[in-house]
Structures are given as structure tokens and as C-alpha cells.
Amino acid sequence: MRILFSTVKDIGHVTPLVPYARRLRDLGHEVRVATSADEGAVAALKEAGLAHAAFDGPAPDQLQAVMKRVDELKGEEAIAFGFREGFAGVAARAAMPKLQQTIREFRPDLVVRESAEFASLVAAEAADVPQVGVAVYCSEYESWIAAQVTGAVDQLRTLVGLSPDNGHAQRSQRTFTSFPPSFDRGPPLPDRPPSFRVAPEISPRHTASALQPDWMPAGDKPFLFVTFVTFGTVAGRSERVRNAYRILLEAVGSLPVKALLTTGPVMPREELGVIPDNVRVEKFVPQVEIMPYASAVVCHGGSGTLLSTLAMGCPVVVVPLFADQPANARAAEAAGAGLAVFTHDADEIATAIRAVLTSESIRAGAQKLAAELASMHPMNEAIAEIISIVGK
Structure with a gap:
């Protein structure tokens, strides 16, 4: 089986996908991770032993224009603009051509995307490839994002020949999350299936030794x-x-x-x-x-x-x-x-x-x-x- 993962370049978005990709690779499936050629993202994939499928990022002047406006706005308005015009806008449009090429050449059986990577949401559907999501945000924020980017995603859909769907594909996507049920706040999305909850993978907890590490200050204070x-x-x-x-x-x-x-x-x-x-x-x-x-x-x-x-x-x-x-x-x-x-x-x-x-x-x-x-x-x-x- 061939599985294509897709993510924005930020390490906080790449990292949640790595355990899934590595486990599938270890089971003998062919795995690639699509993201931009950012030095940090590429290094993280190399360290995990995962194949990288590069796509383009936005031109520097486009990204600077988005960030300038984000800096000028405040609070939720700034973040909404960043998702709408950044992640679902200039970043997704820049990623789309090479991502579509990767899908054509790699012919994945499944696309796995994370919450802020929107080009694959559209490209997979256009290629009739099933897809699932890995949530990098809690449910309250996932729902909020979906509402902010509906128009931008519909524009992406139009670019690849799909009809606007008012956010249905994103809301109805099967999602894997490491957030617990007690973190589910706010109303659920009306057409979203229940999330598959995955326990966070953490390294075995070390036992404190009598020899304190260099960074540990001496004393008995908390x-x-x-x-x-x-x-x-x-x-x-x-x-x-x-x-x-x-x-x-x-x-x-x-x-x-x-x-x-x-x-x-x-x-x-x-x-x-x-x-x-x-x-x-x-x-x-x-x-x-x-x-x-x-x-x-x-x-x-x-x-x-x-x-x-x-x-x-x-x-x-x-x-x-x-x-x-x-x-x-x-x-x-x-x-x-x-x-x-x-x-x-x-x-x-x-x-x-x-x-x-x-x-x-x-x-x-x-x-x-x-x-x-x-x-x-x-x-x-x-x-x-x-x-x-x-x-x-």
C-alpha cells in the first residue's frame, strides 16, 4: 500500500504525523511525506527515515504581505486572516501543482493530512483518492478553523475543477487525534464523524538519579x-x-x-x-x-x-x-x-x-x-x- 502524508513545514505540524508514517513504513507500506523544502522539516524527516516529496512554498513577497497584515490585526481576527490568506491561501496555491504531480506519479492509496495543510484536502478529492486527517489542534480550534477557511478552500476547489462544497469535505473527514475527550469544548461540527483518539506516544519516563544533571540547580525548592x-x-x-x-x-x-x-x-x-x-x-x-x-x-x-x-x-x-x-x-x-x-x-x-x-x-x-x-x-x-x- 502507498500512503502520502502532507503537512506544512512547521515542526509542530510535521511531528504529529511522524509516528503514523514511521509505523506504516515499518509494516512494509510505501510512505512519502509531502511538505516544502524547509531545512527544519527536511531534517526531521531525514532523522525519522521518511521519504520526502517536496512541494513549493509561497513567494517571499506573498508571505511577507500576509505576515505584515497578521501583525497589523489583533487577536482572533489576525489568526483567522493567517489561516484564510496564508495556510489556505498563498501556501495552498503554491503547494498545489507539485502536490498534484506527486499524487499522479506516486499513486497513493490514501492521503493523510494535518489540520493546516489544505492543498491535499482538495488535490486528493480531485484525484479520487481517499483521505483522513491528523488533528494538530483541539476540537474547539479545529471547528473554528473550519469556519474561517471555507471560502478559501472553495476557491482551491474551483482551481482544480471541483464544485464549492461550503466546507463539507473538511468537516466530514475521518480524523485521528491525540486530544482527550475532556478537551472537547464547544459545539461539534454537524457532519463530522467521531474522532479516533490515539494515546500520545511519549518516551519512557526516566528515573531521577542521585547524580543531578548539569542544568538542575542545587537545593530542595520546587x-x-x-x-x-x-x-x-x-x-x-x-x-x-x-x-x-x-x-x-x-x-x-x-x-x-x-x-x-x-x-x-x-x-x-x-x-x-x-x-x-x-x-x-x-x-x-x-x-x-x-x-x-x-x-x-x-x-x-x-x-x-x-x-x-x-x-x-x-x-x-x-x-x-x-x-x-x-x-x-x-x-x-x-x-x-x-x-x-x-x-x-x-x-x-x-x-x-x-x-x-x-x-x-x-x-x-x-x-x-x-x-x-x-x-x-x-x-x-x-x-x-x-x-x-x-x-x-
């Missing part, structure tokens, strides 16, 4: 893992994001804790300002090495970091900035696994951290959510379901 690594590609562009780092450092610096801050590869250390004595800064430390020590995790609520943290039963403080992060923050708090702070105020963030560190109910909520995630279908059952869809 240990916070503060991670903004999911902001790597944005941090260098946005003063708002750089300021968020500084506010978080101010909040953590005021508390009787010790903390590790990971910044990702882009954020210059000098942009952080004064680093408190109780904070250690690193570009990256594998999360599995940190979690045995962590009393809580402070993050902005990117799906990958949030799900892997909650899968380990660790409570969270979520300080969202944009995209799906506010929806994730609301869901985590509603599930009782942490607190959300929507105002970027150091005192309010510090108060939330104190509450999460001392609340037995929140810690119990995080552990309950970890059990819920662990009870979902294992990856091998998801793969069997995918194979059965092709058979049907």
Missing part, C-alpha cells in the same frame, strides 16, 4: 520547567513574544522555586534581559529528562508541549499568546489539570504558579487527565484503522 521552545520560529520576529519571556522570568524570579527555562534555537539570550538567580537557561533539554524533577510546567500552551506534559501527569500553568494556545489553555483549566493566565502580568502569573504548586486538586486533575490520555487507542490500533479505511 522545580519548574518553563518552556517556550514552541515559539522558536516566531520569537525573532515578534517583540510581543520577546516581552513574554521577560514577564515570565520576572514572575518566576519572584518565587521561592528553582526553574529551567528552554528557549529554542532562535531566541537570543541577550534578549531575555536580567535572568534571575533561580533560573537556568538552556536552548533545549529533552523533556523526558526534566519531568522526573518537575513540580509543574509553565508554557504557552502549544499542543505538543501541553499534551506530552499532561500525559506525564504534571500540572500546568498556561500563558497563551496566539493560535490554538488560548483554546488549549481553557481546556486544560476546565479539565482541572492546571490554570490559565490570559493577562501577561508577572504578579498574576506568579499567583497562578503558587496555586498550582500547592493545590492537591490540580495535581489530582493532572493525574486524572494522564490516565484519560493513556486509556485512548494505542498507535497500532490507529494504524489498523487507517489500513481498514483503504480497504473500504
